Amino acid sequence: MSTSKTGKHGHAKVHLTAYDIFTNKKLEELCPSTHNMDVPNVSRKEYPLIDISDDGYLSLMTDGGDTKDDIKIPEPSSDPKNKEGPREKLNTLYPEEDSKKKDTAYLQGFQLVLWKQSRDLAHSFSLPSELEDVVKNLWGLRLQLVRDRIDEGNSNGDIIFSSQSTTEEEDEAPSQDMAKWKSKYPPALVETLALCYIAATLLRLPVSMGELYRYALREDICFVRAIRFIPQALRSKLPPEFIKALDTTSPLGPDQLRVAIHGLTLLFRHRFDLDIPPLNAPLMLFKYVQKLALPIHVYQAAWRISKIVSMDFASPSPLGRQRISGLPEMGLISLLVIAVKLYYPFLSDAQHATSLQDPTILRLNWDIWLAATKKHELRLMDEQNIPLGSAIQITEESVMNMNGDQADEYLDWCERMWVDEARAERKPRALPEQLLKMFPLGRRDPSESRANGLEAQAEHERDSERRRLSEIIRSLEVHQTDGDGRMDIGAKMVGATYKRYRCLEDLDARARAFHEAAADLVAVRVETLLTAVLQIERRVVVWRESQSRRDRESPSEFSQDEEMELAEVETE
Incomplete structure (x- = not known):
């Protein structure tokens, strides 16, 4: 800034020279010294970079741990001397060797959390010690895929952390699902729980998704703020985006564990042809009946329906379309919901048993x-x-x-x-x-x-x-019968009042309370459970239609009681 001599109008001239803080372009302004001018108040703040979206917007992390996503990368400079783009600048700031060290540090921290989870499950919840060995073997397979992804990303110069959440459609082509899970890096923290679940399934242990979800939520196993279990020496090597990935400052949401388990199962079967045994359905179903405080009759009913729809509770195959009910535990809880709706409807004008031998002789209030x-x-x-x-x-x-x-x-x-x-014991950084x-x-x-x-x-x-x-x-109430042990002629048979629910609005207070309790057992949203139940009900309808065509040609393979139970499942 410089000031000239007073002119003929009695005003001195002030000459201002400044540089644009964004483009570094030189700007000049000349004005009388007695005039007012606007002065910009500029504050400088630095944010750690988490991700760059496909449309060029930056995902930045604020001091409070939230993301800031409203800043776009500047367009490439038109200056022929400056041909370096934003991504090239990132590669200059974070060389390939540094990137590999940070990736290795993150995987070591991830592995430490996984080891602690498997140890807590084996020692605190009386699970067999073999669980730790199986988890280590599964992590070895997952680590191979991660290493391939790191090498592929470094060769392309484009290994950037993605904070975008993934969703799962009701029906999804296998190629899309495998491509999504192949490109997922770094592995999300919820995958530690998914690996523990798959390990329990390999050992045929009746450990449900809901139990692992509650263990993590209640801090019975290492999950909430898992970063605190990582030594400071290792933590200091992690960039902010990896620290955020290990620092769960919000609770694990419903369906996240299910999606992770489904994706890892497909990944292991597709890439390594891993033979995962069927779910331990008998013990798991008994546990569901006990947790929901239901009469034991629904256990037998759910098992009979599983035979009718030919459900073997095997892990989903990467070939074919993926459905929510394809996950064995989702199919099992859906069968139980259907059995409850058949035997103990939520409507006040429920059906009545036809004889004392009918399991529905008991009425659930x-x-x-x-x-x-x-x-x-x-x-x-x-x-x-x-x-x-x-x-x-x-x-x-x-x-x-x-x-x-x-x-x-x-x-x-x-x-x-x-x-x-260290800070609590008055050590350095106290x-x-x-x-x-x-x-x-x-x-x-x-x-x-x-x-x-x-x-x-x-x-x-x-x-x-x-x-x-x-x-x-x-x-439990017992229906009244006549002297011969038979019900009135106007009694409705099993399934006469069966109703299918497609959304939350269709549920009354009783039905909603039961569905919420059932969904909590498998750590999913009620909407997800309704979708899985509808998928199983469609299979029952298909069986019923094929059975009707077969009955016209040959005698039925199923007993009359089985047909009566499912006669009205396809009706509203």
Whole structure:
């Protein structure tokens, strides 16, 4: 800036020279010294780069851990001297060798989390120790695919972390599904749970998706803020995008585990021809019946329907179209829902049994079932001020409504989640002494108390489930019959009031409560469960139509009772 002498009009001239902060272009301005001028207030802030979308927008990480996606990459410069594009600049900032080191550090941290999960499952939940070996072997296969992807990405100079979420359609071609999972890098943290699930399936253990989901949500196994289990020396080698991938600051959503299991199963079968045994359906089905507090008759009914639709509970094949019900556990829970709708409809004008030998001679009172289920949930919540797994969902508004005990428990959770051991023990990088005096840290060894707490919690849950089941079984009503043990002539047969539900709006209060409980067992949304049930119902309709054509030509292969049970499944 320079000022000239006063002119004939009595005003001095001010000559301003500046450079554009975006283009570095030189700009000049000349104005009287007595005039006002607008001065821009420019603040500079740096964001870690996470991803670059196909349309050129940057995905940046803010200080609060959120993403900022409204900045677009500048167009390539028209200056012939500057031919370096944005991606070339990234490769200059992060050379290939540095990229390989960061990839290796991330995979080491991912592997450490996986090892800890498998060890917790084997030692804290009485699963066989062979589970750890099977998980290691599966990780070896997954690591081969990851290494191939790293080498392929480095050769192309385009290995960039993707934070975009993946979704799964109801019917999806195998080529699209395999292409999606082949290009997925780095492996998401939810894949650690998926590998543990596939390992349990290989060992024929009755471990459900819902159980693994609850273990992770309630911090019974390593998942929430898994980054805290990674040593600082290894953590310092990770770039921000990889740290975010290992730092789960939001709860695991429904369906995420199912999608990961389905994708990894297809991947292992397609690339390695892995022979995965069928699901341990008998034990798993019995566990479902027990968890939902249902009469044992639905177990036999669900099993008979599985024979009718020829369901073998084998893992999905990469050949053919992929359906939600193709995952064995989704097919099994769908069969149970269909059996419940056949035997114990949610409508008040339910069908009646035709004789004392009919399994539907017992009537399930859904109002009592709903009340007992709510009491069961309340009993589980009475043991702690903050329900297990809900601390990560607490917002600023809910904190202001806490009582003293809840606030203490929440602060203990925050200390466990966010304060490093090194900082709590006044080692290098320790917290300020003034802050420690105001908020002393009650750090203690939680290993023994944690093990005792898991055992006491499991026993409390089993006792609450027994009480709920006893209350519901005692409330079962027996239909009245005449002296010959037969029902009235106007009694409706099984399936006469069967109804198919296509969306949430079709569910009444009783049906919705049951479907929510069933969906919670497999850690999916109710909409996903409804879709899987509809797919199985279509198979029943196809069987019924083929059976009708066969009956016109030859006697039926199935008994009359089986045909009566499913006679009305295809009707509304």
